[in-house]
Amino acid sequence: MRYASITSRLADLGSGKWSLHIRARQLKASGAxxxxxxxxxPDLPPDRALLDECQRAMNAGRYRYSNGRGEPAIVAALAEKYRRRRADVTAANILCFPGTQTALFAVMLGLTEAGDGVLVGDPLYATYEGVIRATGAHPVLVPLKPEHGFHMRAEDLERAVTPACRVLLLNTPHNPTGAVLTAAEIAAIGEVARRHDLWIVCDEVYEELVFDAVFASPFDNPDLAERTVVVSSISKSHAAPGFRSGWAIGPAEFTERLLPVSETMLFGQQPFIADMTAYALTHEIDTARQMREAYRGRAGRIAMALARTPGVSVLPPEAGMFALIDVAGTGLSGEAFAWALLEEEGVAVMPGSSFGEQAQDFVRVSLTVPDAPLDEACRRIAALAERCTDRRERRA
Known part of the structure; x- marks a missing residue:
């Protein structure tokens, strides 16, 4: 039987990147x-007020058809949120989607097609290559180097640009590295985008989980407003990933042209979830602050626990819910170390190679577990690292 070419383009870009996670879930289910x-x-549940609002909306009959742009309450709430960052934002700049992933897919579908290039930092979030290749476009990787804190540099971006490039996909705060671009870095990157007439699509889902850095965005720079699209959601900020409530914010012409694409795909999100999201955006909810403090503390806890462990070093994140650990000193790649850690010590982490070439010497550790199991995980990571470095020294 015949299949569309998209099935071939995405054949190796689905759950394969998460094979270690899938194996860990299987082991856990068997009692390991x-x-x-x-x-x-997130290990914190959504605020009870959000669950109550969702239930209230369902009980009030808010389960009928929606519209492609978004329910009036959520559109108004988003307009107000982003107007605090840029005064010219109106409802015409907003499209609502079931989560950031869907927003990214639709935005890429609206901006790229076969043969186009999409510039994206390496390391990159595991689904980015898929949303790029789904349209027939191809990723053009910009190295994010450990010696620069994994921050994208304008000169590296300039070197990567090709005549086929149409879009720059930014992620700040960044997953998996936790890097937060500064306003100056964004201005320099934006100047490259202007010279080459690139759209900037910025994934800002970790905006409210910045530790001590200052959040900055191309959306807030008036010189970049005409070419910037922001995607985000309440998944991380309000510990509500399963509710799938996200959005895209961009120029009015962009949203008008993308609206038929969105309507053809989805024709709106669930009204009761839209009502809950509007509530989340218009009320003081403490969830993000609690997570921010917890994740900052846990990142420091990991760094302290592994500070004297031979062969590994922790890169302190500036934001988000992950930390990277450099394991090159053990003599193993991130992939080999992650699998050995699962099989020998019963700790599941993500191999850095799941996120790109520049992260091959790293493993990514989630900060979304309580302190006690995190401390035990660090003890097991140290045990493996010590065995590996001992073997390496004996071979030397």
């Missing part, structure tokens, strides 16, 4: 003593 540090599943 396993600590799971793979995915960013």
């Amino acid at each position: 003593d396993l600590i799971e540090l793979t995915i960013g599943e």
